[in-house]
Amino acid sequence: MSSPADKKLNSASLTTCLSVGLFLSIRQVRSTSIWTTSLIVFIMVLTFLNLVVASGILVGSIEGAILAVQKHYLGDIFISTLTQKAYIERTNDIISAAKNLPGVESVSARYIAPGTLQADYKKSKKPSDLSDQVSASFAGIDPTNENAVSDLSSLVVEGSYLQEGDYDQVLLGGMLLKRYNSFESSSFPVLPDVQIGDRVLVTINGNSREVIVKGIVFSKVDEIDRRVFFVDSQLRKFINRFDYNADEIAIRLTSGTDPISIKNALLADGFGSFARIQTQQDAEPKFIKDLRDTFAILGNVISSIGLVVTAITIFIVIFINAITRRKYIGILKSIGMHSRAIEFSYIFQSIFYALVGSTIGLAITYGFLVPFFTQNPIDFPFGDGILVAPIEGTLLRVLVLMIATIVAGYVPARIIIKRNTLDAILGR
Amino acid sequence: MIEIKHLIKTYKNDSVETKVLRDISLSIATGQMIAIIGPSGAGKSTLLYQMSLLDHPTSGTVFINDLDINSISSQQRTAYRLSSLGYVFQDYSLLPELTAQENVALPLFMQGLSKPDALDRARIALERIGLGERLSNHPSQLSGGEQQRVGIARAIVNEPHIIFADEPTANLDSASSREVIAVLLDINKRGQTVVMVTHEMEYAQLCHRIVELRDGSIVSDTKTQRV
Numbered sequence: 001m002s003s004p005a006d007k008k009l010n011s012a013s014l015t016t017c018l019s020v021g022l023f024l025s026i027r028q029v030r031s032t033s034i035w036t037t038s039l040i041v042f043i044m045v046l047t048f049l050n051l052v053v054a055s056g057i058l059v060g061s062i063e064g065a066i067l068a069v070q071k072h073y074l075g076d077i078f079i080s081t082l083t084q085k086a087y088i089e090r091t092n093d094i095i096s097a098a099k100n101l102p103g104v105e106s107v108s109a110r111y112i113a114p115g116t117l118q119a120d121y122k123k124s125k126k127p128s129d130l131s132d133q134v135s136a137s138f139a140g141i142d143p144t145n146e147n148a149v150s151d152l153s154s155l156v157v158e159g160s161y162l163q164e165g166d167y168d169q170v171l172l173g174g175m176l177l178k179r180y181n182s183f184e185s186s187s188f189p190v191l192p193d194v195q196i197g198d199r200v201l202v203t204i205n206g207n208s209r210e211v212i213v214k215g216i217v218f219s220k221v222d223e224i225d226r227r228v229f230f231v232d233s234q235l236r237k238f239i240n241r242f243d244y245n246a247d248e249i250a251i252r253l254t255s256g257t258d259p260i261s262i263k264n265a266l267l268a269d270g271f272g273s274f275a276r277i278q279t280q281q282d283a284e285p286k287f288i289k290d291l292r293d294t295f296a297i298l299g300n301v302i303s304s305i306g307l308v309v310t311a312i313t314i315f316i317v318i319f320i321n322a323i324t325r326r327k328y329i330g331i332l333k334s335i336g337m338h339s340r341a342i343e344f345s346y347i348f349q350s351i352f353y354a355l356v357g358s359t360i361g362l363a364i365t366y367g368f369l370v371p372f373f374t375q376n377p378i379d380f381p382f383g384d385g386i387l388v389a390p391i392e393g394t395l396l397r398v399l400v401l402m403i404a405t406i407v408a409g410y411v412p413a414r415i416i417i418k419r420n421t422l423d424a425i426l427g428r
Numbered sequence: 429m430i431e432i433k434h435l436i437k438t439y440k441n442d443s444v445e446t447k448v449l450r451d452i453s454l455s456i457a458t459g460q461m462i463a464i465i466g467p468s469g470a471g472k473s474t475l476l477y478q479m480s481l482l483d484h485p486t487s488g489t490v491f492i493n494d495l496d497i498n499s500i501s502s503q504q505r506t507a508y509r510l511s512s513l514g515y516v517f518q519d520y521s522l523l524p525e526l527t528a529q530e531n532v533a534l535p536l537f538m539q540g541l542s543k544p545d546a547l548d549r550a551r552i553a554l555e556r557i558g559l560g561e562r563l564s565n566h567p568s569q570l571s572g573g574e575q576q577r578v579g580i581a582r583a584i585v586n587e588p589h590i591i592f593a594d595e596p597t598a599n600l601d602s603a604s605s606r607e608v609i610a611v612l613l614d615i616n617k618r619g620q621t622v623v624m625v626t627h628e629m630e631y632a633q634l635c636h637r638i639v640e641l642r643d644g645s646i647v648s649d650t651k652t653q654r655v
Contacts, residue, residue, distance in 0.1 A: 012507070016540045024538060031525030169469045329522040334482055335582065336510020337538050338503070425521070 012338045020337065021344025028345065029352055037353075043313055044357020044405075045364070050306035051397045052365055055299025056389045060373065062353050064290050065220065065383025069288075071256045073223045075108075075250035077266075078283040079275045085396045087245040089274040094249060097269050103257030106148035109246035111140035111232055113239045115204035117176065119191040122199075132191050138204060139227045140235025149252045152217065155224065159196035159215030169212045170202070174218030174358055174403045175225035204239055220383045249275070257317065282416050307400065311408040314353070318346055319412035326416055330424025339417045343410060350400065350409025360399045429583050430456040430479055430590065430621070436487035437474055437644075448474045450644040454489070456637075458589070459655075461490065461616040463632035465626045465639035472625040473594055475641065479623060480513055481505045485516040493589065502555030506637060510538055514620075516593035516612075520575040522567040522582070528574075529563040530553060532581045539586060555583040557611050573604025584620070591615060593624040597631060 012020075029037065069251030070076070079094060081087050088094065098107050119132040138379055143162040147153045152171075153161035157180075162171055178190045194200060198213050211230075219225055236242065253259060259279040266277050322329065332342055370387050376382030416424075437449040446641065448471045456462055464472045477483040479490055480589075490497050492512070499586055500508065515652045522531045523563050529550045536546035557577045567575050583591050593612060599606035608629060616622045632638045633652055641646040 012510075012538055012540065016538065020534075023543075027523075027525040027530070327521075328523055331517070331523070332534075333506060334509065334515055335535055336506055336508075336513075337534070338506060341538065403519045420483075423475055425482070425517075 006289055006376050010261045012197035012339070013340065017338050017341040020341040022348050024332075024341070025352065029349055040317055040353045041360065043310070043317075043384075044353050044401075045360045047306055047310035047313075048358050048398070048401060049369075050310075050359030051303045051401060052122075052361065052389050052394050053387060054299050054302045054306065054371060055296065055388045056365075057378070057385060058295045058299040058302070059292065060388040061378065061380050061383070061385040062288070062295050063388045064377055064380070064386040066284065066288055066292065067217060067386070068221050068383055069284075070220050070222070072152065072155060072221050073250070074280045074283050075149050076253040076257070076280055077251035077262055078280060079249035079251070079266075079271075080278070080283075081247055082274070082276055083160050085274070086239075086275070087241075088249060090271070091246045091249065092244055094266065094275060097266060097271065098249070098251055098262075101262055101265050102374040103253050104251055104264060105254045106145060106252045107412060108145040108149040108250050109244075110146070110248040111235050111239070111241060113138045113140075113204050113235065115202060117191070117228060118173075118201040118203070119194050131257070132189075134189050134191055136173070137227045138202065138230060138235060140230045140232035142232050149250045150224075152224075152229070155217040155219040156215045157218045159213065161215055162231055164231065166208070166209045166214065167234060169214035169231075170200070171215045171217050171229040172200075172213055173225040173227045174216055175222065176228070177216065177280065179395055180216070180218050180225070185284060207238065209238060220381075244298075247400075284300070286416045303397070307404050308313035310401065311404040314350055314405050314408035315412055318350060319415070321349075322346060322413050322416040326419070326424045327427055328414055329348050330421050330426075333417070333421040334425060342417050343413050346413035347406055347409050350405045354402050354405035358401060362394070362398070365394065383412055429458050429491075429493060430454075430623070431489075431491040431504040432479065432488045433491075435475075435478060435490065437483070438486045442526040448644050449478070449485070452646060454639065454642075454646065454649075456621060458493075458621055459616070459619050459638060461613070461622040461635040462624070462637045462639060464623065464639050464641060465627065465629065465632050466647075470641040471644040472641055475591055476623065476625050477595055478624070480590075481509055482516065493574060495514040499521075502643060510535055511586070513588050514586070514588040514591040516576070516579050516583050516591065516596045518595040518598045520567070520572070520579045520599075522575055522578055524567050525565045527566055528570065528578045531578055532585050535582065535586045538586060549616055550581070554578065557581050558607075571600070571604065572600050573607055576600060576604070576608050578606065580589045580615070584615055588620065590623065593622065595625050595627065597626065597628060605631070 051148055079088060095109060096105050098104050115136060115138050117134050117136045143164060147161070156171070157174065162169065172194065174193055177194055178192045181190050194213060196215065199210050200213060202209050202211055217224060217229070230238070247294050251262070253262060263279050271277060330341055333339065366389070370389055373387035377386050432452055435449055435452040436447070438551060439448060440445045452475060464475060465476065466472050474483070475626040478485045484498065497505065499549060523534070523587060526534065529547055532550035532553050533546040536549055537543065541549070551560070554563060556558055559574060559577055559581065561573060567578070593610070596608050596612065600608060612622055613622065626632050634654060635652060636654055638652060639648050641645055
């Protein structure tokens, strides 16, 4: 049992120190000038935005391109030909099976054939001159089904979208035209001057046909922008494919449907022997995944620098605060306030600033920036940049910010509190 | 009881060594009110700091109720100051962001009292020294005398054995000074030991003993008529 003398030497409990620290911090924050508080909170908001938005934009610059590929090309499930096959066998069975699966919203089959596109074939030229000709991929689509899956009509930037009965009309991908593709080279030539309504010559497997340009699509998705779109019946007739076996099938799922379950259902039906069935993520090229990871690392590096800057800022703010209040810290110690309680008061102040800054930052991010960038993506040459800020990642950053702030608040307070009580009171 | 034996305090500044207290031995009985007087630089405040656990002597011992205060850790000194000692500072030293009542309640919060209980006891302490109407005023809204009385209320609220007062009237007008001294006398009459550093003989005469320091040494130790 402890004697009364021992009791007088017993330190305060952690709970008491926490409670007193909280009380002192609330009073200090309340008494701090509104301008000072606003400035500190402003710094915290900027830090939060730097943490979340800088990396979010970096990741979003590539994520926007990935989403565009998913939305306008791959769909949620992408079915393509097996390497040893010329096309997707039992295409109609696969489409029927897919349409019967719950969660499948729409299905579009595409018939693909490589060929060339010539624009100025009617002009007379010298024998040594090359004609305006590009290699292209020709895709036959059902305009309605394709639009349901890939929203292709929304990508029409000139002219109009295909209709079911369009006999000799095509949509040209923008990358085939000079005015949409500034990266012209001898390896990737472009057509210099093709307008809506112009006639162009399509050659596939040595067969040529003159068609009219009905529209131009431009999406920053290479697979679309380098294609020429026909109505599927016309292309099949042109390339003599009458078996209805397609080269690509894209499937759009209803929101919330797990793509893996749909893929597994199709594989369970045995269609894996006739086609390669992939989710959008499986079909994503590896370099895109690598690029995304690289950008995420870059974003984290930038965020980390921001975090260090914030920690230093908070350190300076708390240090100056503690230095200017050194006398009061001395008084608190002299009247018996435990140093831990005083440290907690500074830690709670730091937490307050970080919490308010993060809350405002969260509101700005999710209330304004994410919707804004979704509506107004940044125009990168390779895709539309959006702001990627997944909530779990953001909360992790809030936690990291909080920890950095606590450390940055604790260290200067500790330095000042460790000083001699009398020196603090007397300002020595 | 405070027992000081052969106390020496030396300050070192670069290579210059200044002996502020020279072999001080002093005994203060429980319940006494003692005034420490002397000219500026005599070592009055320094002696008070050594007795009140705010500083460490260079050599010598200080016992408070048989406890060798040099033998205890820094945290134990803090805890002992909280439980057993009260301080009244020359410049009041109230926290500006707290009300008078909260300033007084602060040591009680630290002792683990609930907020309502601590504030209630702080109210009683302030009412006892005539500041019952000023509970929710911040220090900046109080006069110097009122602030010093709040400082005294903070010093006595946890009923310490000893009150140390470092020139408590130095910044006050004579009316306020008399009020503050009256409060300290009242505290002493209730049995608490009071050690007060002062320049003013008028107030020193009201104590039981007057210890006069000069150049770091005790030059006189006299009992007053109050005894």
